[in-house]
Amino acid sequence: MDSRSAFIAIVGRPNVGKSSLLNTLVGRKVAIVSDKPQTTRNRIMGIVTKDELQLVFLDTPGAHRPRTRLGDFMIKSISEAVSGVDAGVLVVEPTAEVRDTERDLLKQFRSQKLPVVLVINKIDTVEDKAKLLTCIAAWQAEYDFAAIVPVSALTGEGADDLVGELEKFAFESPHFFPDDAVSDQPEKVMAAELLREQMLLCLRDEIPHGIAVVVESLTERETEKGIILDIEANIFCERDSHKGMIIGKKGAMLKKIAQAARLQMETAFDAKVNLQCWIKVKEDWRNRQGLLGGFGYRM
Ligand SMILES: Nc1nc2c(ncn2[C@@H]2O[C@H](COP(=O)(O)OP(=O)(O)OP(=O)(O)O)[C@@H](O)[C@H]2O)c(=O)[nH]1
């Protein structure tokens, strides 16, 4: 059979599980995940290749009302992703509540005449299946979806059904990426994201949202015990007080964060990692265009 491909944008409100879904579909961790909203800041590509079929997913930041220039960038990267795909996946929580955020996203798909599949995620949290039916009915009334698929990104339930629905949007074309590719993210970016993920998991309130991570160098070194990756990362935060919280008592917090991030990197890169981190303060960087670009938030 001839090869087929489709580009698919994954959109939705913050924290609904878009990145978790991407990871489940790809079968590898390509996007970081946390319980805090606005975890994803860039569009992140995840590639699924099954024989002749290649689906290229674009995970996007959660749709929200931006309050900083970084927020503006995040919202722009949603429209950017939506404008270049063959179909959309709108991810929602398993509730019957439809909000303007989702209506605005659907408007973007409608204006481009793109088919949309609704994914009702987190069904592992729904005990009463009648609730799910109410939820489906509410969404059906809202938009003419190409399909509605209940899934759990956590358990993987429904993921194959979803791929089955999305396969319908694939058109005959050569594959855009090598069949063994899972993402387009450079290793340095992946390493920075894995470090930022641990900050989101370990730090509270506004602090993790005001953190940017830049991996300055990532070099491979052959030793008697195998390959070691030396990774040097700069962690930028917004205030001296935040810097203190990140370092923690006698450096305990930074040690915990770096240790956890190192383990994640070792799994991701399948090599031993030697991670060094420096913390720097850049006041109000989320509103400073020049800094945003340098931190990787540039269109
Ligand atoms: N119980 C359950 N939790 C889930 C599921 N999918 C995601 N989560 C949790 O929901 C939270 C948010 O997941 P993310 O994948 O980071 O959500 P997101 O939509 O990418 O969030 P943003 O990047 O902030 O827009 C995390 O705590 C996940 O573990 C699911 O199917 N079931």
Ligand SMILES: [Mg+2]
């Ligand atoms: Mg995300």
